[in-house]
Amino acid sequence: MSLTPVQQELTIAVVKVVVFFGALLTLFSVMTWAERRLLAFMQFRLGPNRTGPIGILQPVADGIKLFFKEELIPAGAHKWIFVAAPALAVFTAFLSIAVVPYGGTVTLPRWGLLPAWLQGREITLQIADLDVGILFIFAISSLGVYGIVMAGWAANNKYTLLGGLRSSAQMFSYELALGLSWVGVILLAGSFRIQDIVAAQDGPRGLLHWNFVQQVVGFAVYLVAATAEVNRTPFDLPEAETELVAGFHTEYSSMRFALLQMAEYVNMITVAAVGASLFFGGWLSPVPFLPDSPLWFFLKLFAGLFFFIWLRGTLPRLRYDQLMAFGWKVLVPLATINILVTAAVVLFGPGLLASWRRMLG
């Protein structure tokens, strides 16, 4: 059986998507367990440890439980939107991670088992290598708000509506800071392609070339804005249980609730992956004598995920007005100043350096 070039490309793309999708689903279920377990250790508890060795089968048990629960649609709900909201949330969550690279390119070995057209073929370890990669993530994450807003509004309940409104206000306020914190990185790399941004952080001195050193302000803004963007503690106001029952997902049960939960975790994984690529050099090795490898990327990703759990175990929730004031009066100006300084350095830096060298000798 011989395939045309288009069919070959499609086959590779489909395999990549299926593998990546499966890996993300696994990572999501492991995260639900790891989060409860780690939080428990931070609070001197044990956490789920009954199902399987060290409780590792807990996600399976949870999944089965959620599957068999009753699926409830409130009588006053707007049915179509109520059903569509979790689907949209999951769709946008999975779509945005498609442009994050987890490695450079690999050349497949010339094994006899592989079909002839696959032997010696170069494969990019990324689902879609877009020219506008980082902007694409921005666009899709801005669509992610709708899943939450629709869920909150469609249930026709005052608590869910308030949760939805809060989250829309919070997410588009912090989206601005998030986008601005990327601009410095984009200026340094001169490209929106994430592959180029990672490549720009490569250098002889390993991790000193990474953007969290050169863009320390941008990184700080990204860290805060990203935590707010994925509604994690200390910014989990949309689901503040002391005030809003469970926020926008109060009325959801069974698998629809699981989908909303999945969207939240996948968004967290996306944010950690983007942070690893933009500020921590993606798959680049931290020290010059070790080779670059996708393993580094996954290590950085897990470190990011652990950081989010750690934050949740450490910090109390902010008040709503504090959150808005912090976003608009601290983060946005800080990110703007960072852009101005970075732009000035990129524009005049080389010239100044050259004239300084001339002066010295």
Next chain:
Amino acid sequence: MTAILFYVFAALAVGSALVVVGQRNPIYSAFGLIVTLCALSAIFGLLGSPFIAVLQVVVYAGAIMVLFLFVLMLLGVGAEDRKSGRTLKTVAAVLAAALALEMGAVLVGAAPAPVASFDASTRAVAHVLFSAPYLYVFEATSILILAALVGSIVLARRDP
């Protein structure tokens, strides 16, 4: 392949645009508009201009429509009342007929020109946008937006 995708997204855009004008509930109209904007963005992408496609989603679907929805939900609007406006309907029908006639004339009269080949990469678009003729328009637009921003703050501000 591209042609099939084009027709799918074009049908989606037209269908959801019909939802925007045909729905009684303003929130459904807003959702229809979001779908229209996303379908248009997909068409831009199919035409080989990913930058414009992404900007379409970021600016319109991602930012402006969220604000629309926010206001609609905060005010808690119900279904529209459509009893009034006989004269308005007549005027709208006449205008729509005129527009349809005009578009029909253009479509029938002019032979479809082939799409000129162009460089649609982000770099090329930026070079065009930030050079001589368009730069003034770009800067003027930002001043306009700043004025609107200051105006809305002045209007919304409560004196202490």
